[in-house]
Structure formats: C-alpha cells, structure tokens
Amino acid sequence: MSKMPDPTLVADVGAYAAAVDGWCATRPPALAAAVRPIPDYATRVEVMSDLLGALFDAGWSRYGWPETLGGLGGSILHRGAMWQTLAAHGVASMAVFEHLEVLLPTLAALGPTDFVADALPAFLSGRERWAQGFSEPDAGSDLAALRTRAVLDGDAYRITGRKIWTSWAKYGTWCLVLARTGTTESRHRGLTAFVVDLRHPGVEVRAIEQANGTDELAEVTFDDVPVPATRIVGDLDGGWKVAMHILSHERGTYAWFRQCFMYRDLIGHVADGPAVSDRAVGDALCDIAAVAATSGEGLRLHASGATLGPRATITKLLLCEAERSIQDAVLAGNADLALAPLDDTTALLRQEYLFSRIVTVYGGSQQMQLETIAKQLLELP
Ligand SMILES: Cc1cc2nc3c(=O)[nH]c(=O)nc-3n(C[C@H](O)[C@H](O)[C@H](O)COP(=O)(O)OP(=O)(O)OC[C@H]3O[C@@H](n4cnc5c(N)ncnc54)[C@H](O)[C@@H]3O)c2cc1C
Incomplete structure (x- = not known):
C-alpha cells in the first residue's frame, strides 16, 4: 500500500473495512500466527507485535489517526472497523496493545505533539509499547491522594515514587505517569502527566504474576528519574x-x-x-x-x-x-x-x-x- 492515504478509504469506513477484510482473507503469515491459541504471555506479545508491524506496513493501522502524527486520516470508526475485522478473522484480543485505544487518543489530542508524532508510528507498528502509571499502593479509588513527586530541576522534572498494577510495564517502553507537581493538599489540582522512558536508569519494573498465570501487571518504582519538561502531556498541573x-x-x-x-x-x-x-x-x-x-x-x-x-x-x-x-x-x-x-x-x-x-x-x-x-x-x- 502507498504511504499516501486513499481518499475513498478515508471517506468510506465500509469500503475501508472491506479492504481490511480482503487483506485478512489472503492470510498474511503474521495474522495466521496470531490466530493460534497462545497461552504464554511473552509469546503472545511477540506474535501480536509482529501482527501490528504487518498492519502498519500494509497501511491499515494508520487509518484512524491524523496525518500530522504519521497516520493516514479518518477517525476512530476506522480503528473500530479494523479490530472488528481482525476479531472476525480469529484474532483473540489486542493483547498488549490495548493502550492504542486507552492512552493514544489522549496523547493524540493533548500532545506533546512533536513527541507523539515520533511515538505514534513506533506504537502502531508494534516496535514500542506503553503503560499507564496512575495507581499507587495508597491511591487507587482515591487517585487524587497519589504521592509520586515530580520536582523541577533545570529543564527537566525529577520523578520519585511507586506505582502499582501497571499493566504491560514489563513489556513497555513508555509509561504515562501521573505525578504530583503541587502540594499534597492541592489534591487533583496539583497533578501533572509525564511521558517517562521505562528504560531509563532509576526505573525498576517488577512483574506481578496474576492468578491466571500471566505477568501483565507490574510494580514500577521511579528513583529520581529525570524527564524533560517537553514530555508533559497537556498542561503543568493539568494532569x-x-x-x-x-x-x-x-x-x-x-x-x-x-x-x-x-x-x-x-x-x-x-x-x-x-x-x-x-x-x-x-x-x-x-x-x-x-x-x-x-x-x-x-x-x-x-x-x-x-x-x-x-x-x-x-x-x-x-x-x-x-x-x-x-x-x-x-x-x-x-x-x-x-x-x-x-x-x-x-x-x-x-x-x-x-x-x-x-x-x-x-x-x-x-x-x-x-x-x-x-x-x-x-x-x-
Ligand atoms: C487487571 C487490572 C489492570 C490494571 N491496570 C492498571 C494500569 O495499567 N494502571 C494503573 O494505574 N492502574 C491499574 N489498575 C489498578 C486499578 O485502577 C485499581 O486497582 C482500582 O482503581 C482500585 O484501586 P485499589 O486497588 O487501590 O483499591 P481501593 O481503592 O483500595 O478499593 C478497595 C475497595 O474499596 C472500595 N472503595 C474504595 N473507596 C470507596 C468509596 N469511596 N466508596 C465505595 N467503595 C469504595 C472499592 O470499590 C474497592 O472495592 C489495574 C487493576 C487491575 C485489576
């Protein structure tokens, strides 16, 4: 497929779904591998990453995202149609890529634009994966009580704290971390969202094995991890x-x-x-x-x-x-x-x-x- 959007497919979600269906019917090897039952979680991550790579190369997963961010245009209806078609062809789940529909819409809407323009193709193509660092040992339902701190140091913030139940952190490259930039009393008004590189020294990811045997969840600690101020999502104190x-x-x-x-x-x-x-x-x-x-x-x-x-x-x-x-x-x-x-x-x-x-x-x-x-x-x- 060309790297240029097809205007018919952008305008007509039905035509787009039929085209994705036609591609699936040719049984590309990455799709054939992904429809097998794969109980081992690490293998599932690998196989789904390959499928994402094939969907990206064919152009299908780029529909539904703005061209300014590396997409091919269209809307969430395209994404809905693509995953519905994949399911109909036997794909069992989004596996480790749920954040394509949990985090990515917010990153696309609120930025930081330059960073997201680089990160979106890497995520869509399965080369990089994301996690969401909201919950803490003493802040779940009462999220505004969270204590992970971000302190300004030159043109970066230094993040220290502990997150828990962080899905896919073990397999992730980036984590959207909600941290306190205001006083404890500021509650929800003193929070900021940062994109943190999980590979950076000072980040420790400890997988948590669930009752069902998967290691989807993790505890993540941040020990004075510097994050450039350009990686704030939305506004400072707007977390x-x-x-x-x-x-x-x-x-x-x-x-x-x-x-x-x-x-x-x-x-x-x-x-x-x-x-x-x-x-x-x-x-x-x-x-x-x-x-x-x-x-x-x-x-x-x-x-x-x-x-x-x-x-x-x-x-x-x-x-x-x-x-x-x-x-x-x-x-x-x-x-x-x-x-x-x-x-x-x-x-x-x-x-x-x-x-x-x-x-x-x-x-x-x-x-x-x-x-x-x-x-x-x-x-x-
Ligand atoms: C499979 C899975 C994946 C998850 N993935 C992520 C993730 O990727 N990132 C992330 O940040 N978090 C994640 N979480 C964590 C999840 O968001 C929290 O577990 C959830 O918000 C509850 O918080 P808690 O565990 O601290 O429980 P608590 O807040 O301690 O609640 C314990 C119980 O008390 C009840 N309760 C608490 N306060 C009240 C109240 N005011 N009124 C009535 N009842 C109340 C709750 O309903 C609950 O039944 C995940 C959790 C699971 C199970």
Missing part, C-alpha cells in the same frame, strides 16, 4: 484533565474493541466447544449487544468531536456484566475447566475466565463507577 480524558476512553470507547473479541469468543465457543445452554448464550449475547450499542455510540460521538463523558461509566458497568456472563456460559459448558488438562485452548479459557473476575476493578472499581453515576448523572445527594 487530572489528562487522567479523566484517558479514563473516558478506558471506560467507554475501549469497550467497543473489547466486545469485538468477546463476541468472537462466544460464537467460536458455541460452534466448536461443548454444549452451552441456549439461555446462557442468549443472556451473554444480549449483554454484548448492550456493550456494542453504548460503546458504538461512544465511537460515533468521538468521531464527531464529542465524548460520552460520565456516561462512559455505564458502558464500563455493562462491559463487566458481559465479561462475566460470557465466561459463566463457557464454564457451564466446561464444568471440568478447573481440572482439565492444560492444552493451549483450555489454558486460554482458564485465563479468560479468571480475568473476567477482575474486570470490575481496572479503570476504577465497580463501586466507584456507581458513585459517578449517582453523583454526576443522577445528581443524587
């Missing part, structure tokens, strides 16, 4: 706005991408797996449809320059329901999942089942989402 922008994607539009894979999982299981009751499949399909409807609205709003705002919390709650009901349906058809010999397919099923139990925590716990709905949408006292 809360950056965090809310990211969370609106993590809770809202990201659900579109996730539900593509959930749908594919469920349909694949019904077709090939042990019998599952019609009732369980029907319930799970309804739950997925609810996620697709609300997150699809989020995509359309985003494409027109608006956002779901606090309504993204409703999408996240629906996503939690759907994740659980699908895995409950799968488990009902595989009562011996906990005991079954671990071939690659069973091992992945077990990973997915256990993951479905913690979906209510990432991006803010279920209780905190309910609180947002009560206060911001229902305006309850």
